[in-house]
Amino acid sequence: MTAYLITGAKIVGGEVADILLDNGEIVAVGTNLDSPQDTETIDATGLIALPGLVDLHTHLREPGREDAETVLTGTRAAAVGGFTAVFAMANTDPCADTAGVVEQVWRLGRESGYADVFPIGAVTVGRQGTQLAELGAMADSAARVRVFSDDGDCVWDAALMRRALEYVKAFGGVIAQHAQEPRLTKGAQMNEGALSGVLGLTGWPSVAEESIIARDILLNAHVGSKLHICHLSTKGSVEIVRAAKNRGLEVTAEVTPHHLLLTEDLAASYNPVYKVNPPLRTKADVEAVREGLADGTIDIVATDHAPHPVEDKDCEWSAAAFGMTGLETALSVVQHSMIDTGLMTWADLADRMSYRPAAIGQIGDHGRPLEAGTPANLTLVDPAAQRTVVPAESTSLSRNTPFEGMTLPGRVVATFLRGTPTVLDGLAVLEGKAAK
Amino acid sequence: MRHLLSAGDLSRDDAHLILDTAEEMRSLADRPIKKLPALRGRTVVNLFFEDSTRTRISFEAAAKRLSADVINFSAKGSSVSKGESLKDTALTLQAMGADGVVCRHGSSGAPHLLATSGWLNGSVVNAGDGTHEHPTQALLDAFTMRRHLGSLEGRRITIVGDVLHSRVARSNVLLLSTLGADVTVVAPPTLLPVDMTSWPCATSYDLDATLPKSDAVMMLRVQRERMGEAFFPSAREYTRRYGLDVHRMAQLPDEAIVLHPGPMNRGMEISAEVADSTRSVIVEQVTNGVAIRMAVLYLLLSGTNETTNEEPVA
Numbered sequence: 001m002t003a004y005l006i007t008g009a010k011i012v013g014g015e016v017a018d019i020l021l022d023n024g025e026i027v028a029v030g031t032n033l034d035s036p037q038d039t040e041t042i043d044a045t046g047l048i049a050l051p052g053l054v055d056l057h058t059h060l061r062e063p064g065r066e067d068a069e070t071v072l073t074g075t076r077a078a079a080v081g082g083f084t085a086v087f088a089m090a091n092t093d094p095c096a097d098t099a100g101v102v103e104q105v106w107r108l109g110r111e112s113g114y115a116d117v118f119p120i121g122a123v124t125v126g127r128q129g130t131q132l133a134e135l136g137a138m139a140d141s142a143a144r145v146r147v148f149s150d151d152g153d154c155v156w157d158a159a160l161m162r163r164a165l166e167y168v169k170a171f172g173g174v175i176a177q178h179a180q181e182p183r184l185t186k187g188a189q190m191n192e193g194a195l196s197g198v199l200g201l202t203g204w205p206s207v208a209e210e211s212i213i214a215r216d217i218l219l220n221a222h223v224g225s226k227l228h229i230c231h232l233s234t235k236g237s238v239e240i241v242r243a244a245k246n247r248g249l250e251v252t253a254e255v256t257p258h259h260l261l262l263t264e265d266l267a268a269s270y271n272p273v274y275k276v277n278p279p280l281r282t283k284a285d286v287e288a289v290r291e292g293l294a295d296g297t298i299d300i301v302a303t304d305h306a307p308h309p310v311e312d313k314d315c316e317w318s319a320a321a322f323g324m325t326g327l328e329t330a331l332s333v334v335q336h337s338m339i340d341t342g343l344m345t346w347a348d349l350a351d352r353m354s355y356r357p358a359a360i361g362q363i364g365d366h367g368r369p370l371e372a373g374t375p376a377n378l379t380l381v382d383p384a385a386q387r388t389v390v391p392a393e394s395t396s397l398s399r400n401t402p403f404e405g406m407t408l409p410g411r412v413v414a415t416f417l418r419g420t421p422t423v424l425d426g427l428a429v430l431e432g433k434a435a436k
Numbered sequence: 437m438r439h440l441l442s443a444g445d446l447s448r449d450d451a452h453l454i455l456d457t458a459e460e461m462r463s464l465a466d467r468p469i470k471k472l473p474a475l476r477g478r479t480v481v482n483l484f485f486e487d488s489t490r491t492r493i494s495f496e497a498a499a500k501r502l503s504a505d506v507i508n509f510s511a512k513g514s515s516v517s518k519g520e521s522l523k524d525t526a527l528t529l530q531a532m533g534a535d536g537v538v539c540r541h542g543s544s545g546a547p548h549l550l551a552t553s554g555w556l557n558g559s560v561v562n563a564g565d566g567t568h569e570h571p572t573q574a575l576l577d578a579f580t581m582r583r584h585l586g587s588l589e590g591r592r593i594t595i596v597g598d599v600l601h602s603r604v605a606r607s608n609v610l611l612l613s614t615l616g617a618d619v620t621v622v623a624p625p626t627l628l629p630v631d632m633t634s635w636p637c638a639t640s641y642d643l644d645a646t647l648p649k650s651d652a653v654m655m656l657r658v659q660r661e662r663m664g665e666a667f668f669p670s671a672r673e674y675t676r677r678y679g680l681d682v683h684r685m686a687q688l689p690d691e692a693i694v695l696h697p698g699p700m701n702r703g704m705e706i707s708a709e710v711a712d713s714t715r716s717v718i719v720e721q722v723t724n725g726v727a728i729r730m731a732v733l734y735l736l737l738s739g740t741n742e743t744t745n746e747e748p749v750a
Contacts, residue, residue: 186665189544197629200568200606205630269552270545297635316543317520318566 001419003027005035009044009380011370012051019049021376024418028372042424044380047413050350052084052377054357054366055252055327056147056176057230057302060086060117062108063101064093069307069397071108073117075329077305077396079422082326082379082412085366086115087356090122091152097122097133099141103187105141113430114422118363121145123155123164123175130157132164135350139171141174146362149176151230152277154212156182161216165225174226174252174360177216178235180278184208189318191264191279199268201317204279206234213237217244217251228360229253231304233278235288242297246398252360255289256301257326257333258402262286266402272313272320273402276306294343307398324402328394332379332408339383340409346383365418376419385411395428438559439551440732443571443607448614457731458724464501465723475504481534482508483525484563485541490698491563491573494722495538498729504737507534515524520592522546526555534558536737537683544568559736567601573697574607576728578615580721581652584693589616594646595637596622596678597656597705598667600629604697605656609637622646624678626667627658647687654695655680655706671704681707685715693717 003022010016011029020027020035027033035041060074069077071088078086088105090096096105102119109117121138125131127150138145148168155161155177164175185208190196192203213229217240220227229241232253241253258276263283266274274280292298306323313320325332332354338344344352358367368374388407391399415423423429446454464470480499482492492508499506508583511525522541523727529537539547544566551560564570578588585591593612599605599621612619613636620638621628632639640646647653658678662669668674675681680694688694694706694715702708711718 192630193636194629194631197608197631198634200566200603202567203630255499270548311521314521314523316541316546317551318520318543 001353003036003039004419004421005033005039005041006044006049006380007041008101009047009049011049012350014144019370019378020417021419024376026370026372026374026376028234029370038160042414046384047380047382048346049355049370050082050346051368051370052366052378052379052415052417053082053331053353054085054361054363055083055303055305055330056087056300056357056361057151057218058086058088058305058327059091059307059323060088060105061092061307063104066235067309071105071117072112072114073395073397074305074307075109075112075117076428077327077394079415080112080395080412080428081329082331082381082415083327084115084377084415084417085118085359085363087118087120087147089151090120090149091127095122095126096120097125097127099134099137102138102143103141113417114428115262115417116363118147118361119143119145119148120149120151120176123148123150124160127153129153129155129160132160135164135168135173136171137191139173146171147176147228148173149178149230151176151178154178154180154182156217158215162219162223162336165220165227166223169223169225172226172362174228176228176230177212178230179209179212179216181208181212189275190267191281193264193282194430195264195267201267206236208279209234209278210236210240214240217249220251221249228249231256231259231278231302232289232298233259233281233285235285238292238297242292245297252299253297255293256296256299256304257301257330258324259289260286260293260301260337261333262402270317272315272317272322273400273404275317275320275322276324277322290337290343293338294348300352300360301330301334302357303327306307309398313400322340323400323401325394325396325398328396329389329401329403329408332410333403335383335410336408376416379415380413382411382413383409385409387411437736440571440638440736441548441551441562442569443574443611446611451575451611451614452461454575454728454731455582457735458575458579458727459575461730461734462724471501471503473503474734474738475499475502478504479533480536480538480653480733480737481529482503483529483537483539484508484510485546486564488540488564491540493653494725495563495729497726499733501726502730504733522549523553523555526550526553527741529548530556530558536561536733537706538563540564542566542660561732561736562661564603566603568603569607570603571607571611572725572729572732573604574611575732576721576725577608577654577695577697578611579693579716579728580724581693583690584717585651589615591651592620593617594620594622594650594653595656596643596653596680598627598658599623599656600627602631602656606638608654609635613637620646622678624668643684644687645683648689650688650692652693652695653680653688654697657697657699657701658705660701660704675704679705679707680710682709685710685713687713695710695721698722
C-alpha cells in the first residue's frame with residue numbers, strides 16, 4: 001500500500017501541518033515528518049484538510065433503479081463530494097426491510113471501494129407503515145444496521161412509531177423519521193403558502209412536518225430511545241427541536257443543502273428539477289434552518305441525494321418524481337450558505353458533516369479528528385476555488401441538480417478512504433488509477 | 437404576445453385588444469356566412485389531456501371560422517398512465533407542423549412547460565391547466581360582462597365557490613383586476629387558498645352580505661366529491677350557505693347579471709330558476725366563448741402581433 005504525505009494543509013480546527021498516511025491510518029500529523037520510501041507527496045498548500053464527510057441520508061437506488069444510480073456510481077459521486085461514508089436509504093426495490101437486502105447493499109458498498117456504505121433498514125415491512133420489519137435481524141446482520149427509516153413515507157401510526165422507538169433500544173438503534181403527516185399532504189406538490197395558491201399547485205403545509213416532529217419528540221421522551229428527524233425544512237420545526245433540546249429531550253435533526261439555499265419561488269418556473277419532498281420553503285424558513293444549524297439545534301447536514309433518470313424530471317410538474325441530487329454539491333452549498341456568510345467555521349462544518357453524522361449513525365471509523373492513530377478517512381478542499389455547476393459533468397448517473405448554472409465556492413481536490421485515494425485532482429480514482 | 441398562458445400576463449391594453457377584436461368576431465356570428473379566411477393554411481391542434489367537450493368544440497369552432505385546419509388530439513390521462521410523455525406528444529405535434537397548440541391538461545403548468553421547453557415552436561394557448569388558470573374563460577367572462585355593464589372599471593364582481601381548486605377563479609381575478617374591476621371572492625374558508633395576500637381581490641365568507649354590492653356574480657362549479665375530503669359537510673349545507681337561489685338573487689342590484697362557466701350543478705351552486713332567469717347570461721357566455729377564442733387565435737397566429745413588441749420565433 002502506497003504511503004501518502006500531504007504537505008502544507010490547514011488542519012481543520014488546527015494549524016497548517018503535514019499529514020502522513022500509511023497502512024490505512026494517519027501515522028503522523030506535524031512538520032518535518034519521516035516518511036517511508038516510495039511515499040507519494042501531495043502538495044496541499046492552501047487546502048483545508050477535513051475528516052471524510054459522512055452522509056446520513058443518501059439514495060443509492062440499487063437494487064431496483066439502477067437506471068438512476070448504482071452503489072458504485074453513487075459512492076463515486078460521494079467521494080467526489082468529499083464523503084467517505086454514506087448511509088443508503090431503504091426505499092429501494094425490493095425495499096431494504098430484510099437482512100438479505102441490507103447485506104446486499106452493504107456488500108456492493110464494500111466492492112465499490114469509493115466510500116463505506118451503511119445500509120439503513122426500513123422500519124416497517126415494505127415501508128407500508130403497518131407492520132414492523134425484522135429490525136433485529138437487520139441489526140444482527142453483517143450490515144450491522146443501526147439506523148432505521150421508512151424515508152419517502154412517514155411512520156404515521158403513532159402506536160407503530162412508539163413501538164419502533166422502543167424496540168430498537170435493545171440494540172441501540174435510531175429511528176430516522178420522514179416527518180410528513182400524510183392526510184395533510186395528500187397530492188401535495190409544493191410548499192403551501194401564497195405562491196402555491198397562485199400557481200395552482202397543491203400545498204404541502206409546514207404544519208404537516210411540525211406536528212409529526214412534535215409528536216415524535218414526545219413519544220421518544222416517553223420511551224427513552226433515539227429519534228432522528230430527516231430533512232427538517234421549516235422555521236416551526238427548528239423552533240420545536242430547539243425547545244425540546246432546551247428541555248433536555250433527546251432528538252437529533254438534519255437539514256439538506258438545498259433547504260439551506262433554495263426557496264419555493266423556483267417552483268414558479270414549473271421546472272420539476274425543483275420538485276422535492278419536503279418542498280423548498282420560504283426565505284424565512286431558509287434563514288431559520290441556517291440559524292438552527294449554526295447554533296446546533298440542527299445537528300447535521302445530510303444530502304437526501306435523490307437521483308432520477310431524465311424522463312422522470314422531463315415532464316409536467318405533477319407527473320415528475322420528487323428529489324434532487326446533492327452529494328457532489330453539498331460541501332460547496334454549505335460553504336456558500338454557512339461559512340461564507342459567517343454563520344459557521346470550517347470546524348463547525350467538520351462537526352455537522354462528519355463528526356456528528358458518524359456519531360448518530362454509530363460508525364467508529366469515520367468522523368474522527370485528524371490525529372495520528374485514526375483511520376485515514378479525510379478530504380482536502382480548496383476553499384478559494386469557484387465552480388459553475390454543470391449537470392452533464394456530474395459523476396452521479398443522474399443529472400437532476402437544482403444548482404445548475406450557479407457559481408459556488410469550494411472544490412474537493414482529494415479524498416482518502418482508509419489511506420487509499422478515491423479522488424485526486426478533483427477526479428474519481430480507484431487504487432491510484434483514473435476511474436472508467 | 438407569443439402564447440396565452442396566464443391571464444396575469446395580459447396588460448390592460450392586451451386585454452382590451454382581445455376584447456375589441458372579439459367584438460368584431462362576434463358580429464360575424466350574426467352573418468349568414470360565419471367564416472373568415474384569416475388563418476387559412478394554419479394548423480391548430482386541440483391537445484386535450486382532460487375531457488372537456490365544451491371547451492374543445494368552442495376552440496374548434498373558433499379555429500374553423502378563421503379557416504384554420506384543426507386537428508383534435510385527445511390524450512386522456514396523464515403522461516404516466518398513457519405511456520407517452522408530454523414531451524413526445526409535443527415533439528410529434530412539432531413534427532406535424534402545428535402553428536398553434538391549444539392545451540388542456542390536468543397538471544398545473546403543463547402549457548407553461550410546452551411553451552418554454554423548446555419542444556415545439558408554435559403558439560401555446562392554455563385551455564385550462566390543473567387548478568391553475570383558464571385565461572380564455574376569463575376573457576369570455578369579461579367580454580360578456582362588458583357587453584352588459586359597459587366598462588368594468590370600478591364594477592363590483594363577485595366570484596363564488598371552490599376558489600381553491602378553480603382555474604376559472606384564478607384567471608378571472610387576475611384579468612378583472614387588470615380591467616379595473618373590484619373583485620370579491622366568496623367561499624367557505626376551506627375552499628379558499630390558505631394565503632391570498634397576493635391576490636388582487638377581496639375575500640368574504642358571507643354571500644348574503646356581498647350580493648347587494650355586486651354588479652355581476654359568477655357561480656363556480658362545486659364538485660360533490662370535495663365533501664369526501666371534508667371541504668364542506670354536505671351538498672345541502674353548501675347550497676344553503678353558498679348556493680344562488682331566487683331569494684338570494686333578489687338581493688342583487690337591478691341591473692346585476694349572473695354568470696356560470698359551466699357545466700352547472702343545478703340545485704347545488706345554482707338553482708334552476710336562477711340559471712334560467714333573465715339575469716342569467718350563461719348561454720351567452722358560450723356564444724361569446726367562440727368569439728373570444730377566435731380573437732385569441734387570430735392575434736396569436738395571423739402574423740400581426742400588435743400586442744407586444746416581441747417578435748415571434750421563426
